Amino acid sequence: MNREEYISSLRTDMLAMVEEYLSPVALRYGYSDTPLEANIKWRPLVLVLGNYSSGKSTLINDFLGANIQATGQAPTDDSFTVITYDDTESENNSIGVTEERDGQFLLNDLEYPFESLKKHGQRFVSHFRLKKVNSPFLKNLAIIDTPGMLDSITERDRGYNYQEVIGDLAQIADLVLILFDPHKAGTVREAHTSLRDTLPNRTFEDRILFVLNRIDECTSLMDLLQVYGTLCWNLSQMTGRKDIPTIHLVYSPQAGSASASGVKRDTNFLYYLKNQREELKQAISQAPRFRLDHLASFVETHGERLSHLLEGLISYRTQLRRFRMKSGFIGFLVSITGSAATILALRAMDILPLTDPQVVLGAGGILALIFFVIWTAALKRFSESRFHRQQMKDIDKLTPLENQTRLDSWKTIRELVNNYLKKTLGRFPLREIRKEYSEVQRVFDKGAKEIREALADLSNIKDDESEEQDE
Template structure:
């Protein structure tokens, strides 16, 4: 495996510098992390691409990871079964030797990208586990296996904020595999909530119709149609997500099933995964810019709250009552509508109005300064620096990376050497971890 190129390392270093000099100061000035609970660390910017697997219980998420990494029949194999087996969030990543890391240890290590998970409490950290192992694919990507969706279980029975934890992983995933079983296409409250949380991330979603050889070809066509019928109300985009139909495990496909189709689908999935790995730095830049836009909107909103408060506060008015009236009814003072007149602000990026009731309930208005006051002779104004980063610096860095086709060094998945010979190899996907 080749080392990361100088261009790749230079792009990551420049991205970190942009974050620390322009984005993080505004985060801290307006306490953005307390609103979104979305802290961005150096580990996230420098981390490998993350592939997140979601879906109902016993649809083959763990088996799919075992298959892609060739772990079936080895001591490192993830446990699988017909019953709900995965109750933890399992992070599979690269390491010099095989070892298991407790969630508390992962969260305490600030060099990892998982340290912000500590805010979800000890109940969640007990259900977080990391697995390190030496593997060529894990040098390039990290997999996250999640507990299966169980629609008849109440949120409080999980013992931790399930939706908030899922949102954290969704926000950071480069690819989201939503796995289904042909016999389990029921849509309930938990799945609907997940799709609401994935709004704006539709380009990262891939639907996996796993265990496709467990039904006949005719039934598979009906299931495929039923899957789209079930998902259509939840995915409100013009272009539907890519659906991969196959059986992702090392066993032979069942007889009288669409074997050639399944193998071509598997090849397409590997190419899709490879594309995400090749576009690693581009995705990091896009993620950082999206984060910067959200931070800027938050700062503009807080600034607007402050302006309205100071303009409405009279000589004899009660400061608490005046500000409480503004927070309880922001539309009355055109708080959110006024922000839409600013450059690069979309109504779809505006946060929930209710969130600011809790935000200002914890953070008094006196703890903030207006944007016009956050300027210095040497560093300039925070807002101008942020707007320059969003409009010029990050797009310029992206263009530089794209034009030089920065690569992390490793050989693409779809060009891995095929060790078999003969005409039968033509229909086999180039996946050297598949057991023949």
């Protein structure tokens, strides 16, 4: 089996697992409105973010090998454009747009993973579009070009919540490119905040590629170093970390020479940096591999949260059972004592001729039974609802929250547990939930582990192959 087939069969397995075990649970308890696999079933996806005129569209055109996206100094394009491969077109034709569709289509056609973005409203729909392009670069991945960030534009001007949109897109994407340019090195706080809030911690760093673009516009090596320094400083301010992520230094030779006229610059330093654009292209073409990483952490994250949710419900039911058993036992004792006391009292008062021990026993038994029935009815009516209220008040005590991971996952499902218990008043079948729990656990433990192992194997395959090529 070659690499591509291996990756694709792993993907199919993972999707089947999510579809069969995680999605039904997610839908039943309101964890998600759409089947979970809808987010991950499409092709590997690269999201390109950055300031306006940082060169996003120029870079994309460069990779595609044709002028597909409009470019220009002013904020030309205010749309989110999904650019994907057209399987129906032959590659012999010159590269170009073969089909265009609008946002309405893109959000409603279930082949695409964007259904969950419907919530952003009509203004967003009119700024969302699809382009099919017959470029070989898109064979294994799709790209999203985005409108630039503009500090001066508010949500009201845009008519939709930009931060939330890129947060949602970043969740679906396997790789996120963030572009800076020397003029505005480090003013993408907006993007960073929403990425930080939406991407899971453990994959956050791996999934982002930082790019300093248009470096040909630096006036000298010193100037470039200064820009680089500023960018690093801003990045560490945003990430709260001291180590600096890799920053790809790139520029577009065509765009560069077109704009260079008149200005005198010492761009000899570019000679040493000429390869970075190719490296970036290489890094992006790894998107299908990142897709597997993404899938593994997708399964881990949602598996963890869903099993936490079920754990909360199971804990409620187990405690309810314990409470019932305890009250039942007390009820039993109370009934025996009560009936014995009644019989003794009746005898002492000489009301009934209770002399025959068999009659005494029989009467005692019946009395005890009556007491017990009354007790149980009262229990159901009053003390169980008190138990329920108490549990709802102490809902955070349902499951142990011993570390940050547990606290984080609890935070995401606490409301759902609360709602479900409220809705059902705690009356739901324990056995069914136990079954769901063990299935989700299995996917979470085994599935995620398997795919991580497979990923390790995969990097071995790659090493071997490249060694062979080297020889």
